Amino acid sequence: MSGVNKVILVGHLGKDPEVRHLDGNVTVASFPLATSEIYHKDGRKVEQTEWHNIVMWRGLAEVAAKYLFKGKLVYVEGKLRTRTYEDREGIRRYTTEVVAETFTLLGRKSDFDPPSATGNAAEQPAKKTGDTQSNVDFKENDGEEDTHF
Amino acid sequence: MSGVNKVILVGHLGKDPEVRHLDGNVTVASFPLATSEIYHKDGRKVEQTEWHNIVMWRGLAEVAAKYLFKGKLVYVEGKLRTRTYEDREGIRRYTTEVVAETFTLLGRKSDFDPPSATGNAAEQPAKKTGDTQSNVDFKENDGEEDTHF
Amino acid sequence: MSGVNKVILVGHLGKDPEVRHLDGNVTVASFPLATSEIYHKDGRKVEQTEWHNIVMWRGLAEVAAKYLFKGKLVYVEGKLRTRTYEDREGIRRYTTEVVAETFTLLGRKSDFDPPSATGNAAEQPAKKTGDTQSNVDFKENDGEEDTHF
Amino acid sequence: MSGVNKVILVGHLGKDPEVRHLDGNVTVASFPLATSEIYHKDGRKVEQTEWHNIVMWRGLAEVAAKYLFKGKLVYVEGKLRTRTYEDREGIRRYTTEVVAETFTLLGRKSDFDPPSATGNAAEQPAKKTGDTQSNVDFKENDGEEDTHF
DNA sequence: TTTT
C-alpha cells in the first residue's frame, strides 16, 4: 500500500558511532545526531536542539565507522522506525530511530580526517594521511555498483 | 547551528484526528499515520507497517479537523520532536512525534468528502456538496497569505 | 565536495511512459508529470500546474512500463539533471529532467490496473486481473535485493 | 490537485547572488549552485557536477544578499519552476529554476563572514564583525513570526 | 551528547 517514510537531517554527531558486529557478519553502527534550530521569541534568540538516534546497517555502518566522528557535520537520509524493547527494570519501552539509507559528510576537507593522533586514536579506523579524498557520499549497498549515486 | 530536521511521509490515517483546544485559543490535532513498505524476503512478499504520531498546531490543526479522516491518504511534511512525559504509573517516558508543517490530501475528489452522513457526521465540520474542490494543500500559517504555496 | 541533489514530486502522469531500448540492453522510460498547487490571490482560487520531465533507467524503466499510465498519481524521488542537445533546427538547447531513483504508485487498488481493454491495451504489458497487489514501491536496482526498501 | 513539488539541495554557490529590485519594492536574488556527486566507474573515481539556477524572492532574497556569497556551502529547499523567455536572438527558450523557500548556511562560523575586506567588499552588504551569530536558517516570510522554524 |  502506498507508503513513503523519509527523514532528512543535517546535524552534528554527539558521539563517535558505536559499532557492533552481529551474527552473520552484519555490522551495525549507531550514534546520536543533533539538529538545531534558531528562532526568535519576544526578541530573544532561542536555540532548540533536537536529538535523533541514527542507525546504520552493513556496508553503510562500515563506512560510517571510517568517516564519522563526534562533532562532524553530516547529511543523513533514511526512514523512521519505532521499536519496542525492555529496559533493565523490565519496563516495556518504545524508541524511535532513523535508519539511515545514505549519508554525506559536509564541511571542509580537514573535517573529513579522523581526530588527530592523540588519545583515542587507537580505536579509530585510521584514515590514511595523504589521502586527498575530500567528500563522502554513501548509500546502503555501496561498493557493488560501478556507477551512479 | 546548521540544522535540518525534515520528515516526509505518505500514508493513511489510522483514526480521525483528535482535536484539542488549549489556553489562548490554540488548537492541536493529532492522529496516527501508517506508512507501509513492501519488500521481498526469501521469495515471499512482506508488508511492514510503520506507525507515526502526527501533531498539527493552530491553523493547520483546524484544517486537519475539516479535511482529514480515518483512512484518508495524505502527504505530510514536518519535523521530528522527541518529548518526555509521565505515564499513568508515574514512569517517565519518551515519545517521538512528527510535528507537521504542511499536508496535502491525496486521492480522488470523492476521497475529500467527510464520511457519509451516518453516525459521527454530526461532530464533523461538513464539507458542502457541490464544492468542486478536489485537492487540499495546507501550510502552517494558511489564510494569512494571499499568494502561493 | 559535499553534494545533495534531491527532488520529491507527487503528481499525475500527463502521458503513458515512452519506453526505448538502447544498446546494451538498457531500457529508458520517460514521461511528463504534472504537479499542481492551489493558492489564493485577491480572494480567487488559482491553480498553477508545473510540468516535469521524468526519466527512468534500466530496471526502474521496466517496472514503470508495467505500472505507470497516463493519469496515474505517483510519488517520484530522484535528482535534477540538465543536459544539452540540438533541436531539429540545429539550435543548442538545454533541458532539465528529473532522473528518478524511486517511485511509489498512490491511490486505490483499482488505480493500479492498466486502462481497460479498449484501444491501446495491446501495447501495454497487461496486469492480470485478480491480482491483489495494491501498491508498488520501486527502487533503481529492484529485484536484486531480497530485503527492504 | 494533489501536488508536491519539492527540491532539496546541498551545494556551493558558483557566484555571489545577483540581486534585483523590481517594482513594488520586491527583491529577487539569483545564483548558480553546484551539487557534485562522486561515483566510481571502472575503478576510477569520477566527479560529476550539476548546476542549478536558484531564485529567491522578497525577504528571503534580502537575507540571501546578506549571508550568501560565492563558494559558501548551503542547504536549499524549494520547488521547481520552468518558465519561458526569448533570448537575444528572439529564440523562445525554456529554463528550469529552483525557487527557494528556505535555506540554511552550512559550515563553520568563519564561513558565515563575508569575504575579507579586500577587492569586492564594497558592493557587499557588510556583516558586522563581532557578530557572534554562527548559523542562519531562513524561511520565506522571515521576520513576521516570533516563533518557530 | 553536537555545533555556533
Added chain:
DNA sequence: TTTT
C-alpha cells in the same frame, strides 16, 4: 561558475 562551486567545492575537495
